[in-house]
Amino acid sequence: MDHLKGIRILSFNHFLMGPVGIQQLADLGADVIAVESTEGAFQRKWGGANKDVAGQTMLLLAGNRNKRSLALNLKDKRGLAIARELIATADVVAENFRPGVMDKLGLGYEAAKQIKPDIIYASASGYGADGPYVNKPGQDLIIQAMSGLATITGTREHGPRAVGVSAVDHHGAALFASGIMAALLGRMRTGKGCKVDVSLLSAAIDLQLESFTCYLNGVRPDDVRQPGNISGWYYGAPYGIYPARDGHIAISLGSLEALSAALDIPADQRVADAQCYTHRDEATPAIAAAVAARTLAELVAAFDAAGIWH
Incomplete structure (x- = not known):
């Protein structure tokens, strides 16, 4: 499908949530330029199952489809100059560094707006743009534990247990992609760009919509871990x-x-x-x-x- 044909995305993303979210837009026809360090993106060097295919890790293969790649040294004036030139041609800048990193490089939202006033600037992080955890590492397993997802997935007999896939990363990626598409639609109507913020923590909470809705409306179980065979504390038998x-x-x-x-x-x-x-x-x-x-x-x-x- 080429519904996003003609949309250019400059992607400063690494690991899983950011690359996979932008990959979804690339699959819809967006022209994605993935900017990597001169040493190569993190996902080129690390991946699951200790398996490479033609020198490419599983993590890279999972999130690098339909993209072009460019290696830039963003700590060098020449690399920054090229990045700014690319921003001028882009519809979207997407990044998932820790909050503040892009600002320090001179490539944050305010700087990007000076280059391209109607730019859509999308940031994905562990815990959002501010707050007490803003500088802590945001990673799927950690967020599953912090958000309570591992607890409600665990059992009364064995305790907390993480979901067997990077569910928070993948849901965060979907929220990242949908937020960018909503911003693109908004720009079509108003002519104005905007800032999009998505976090792993918000994705993990969103995954627990049923559980939190029950709990916040007064259903308070003695234990939120799975009871026996039942797959979720808020479900009745035989689920x-x-x-x-x-x-x-x-x-x-x-x-x-x-x-x-x-x-x-x-x-x-x-x-x-x-x-x-x-x-x-x-x-x-x-x-x-x-x-x-x-x-x-x-x-x-x-x-x-x-x-x-x-």
């Missing part, structure tokens, strides 16, 4: 993943009463639909035992017949 005889099965939405019937759970161990949240600790052991006694094929057939989402 979760259960071990079967030959694997595991996710049981999502459907009548708890219909599920109990499909699993032939004894009447005295069944819980009514209206009690799926308040009595989930009583409901899930019987569900878990019934699921464990069956194969995946048997469960799929029974759930399909009963209209249980799985």
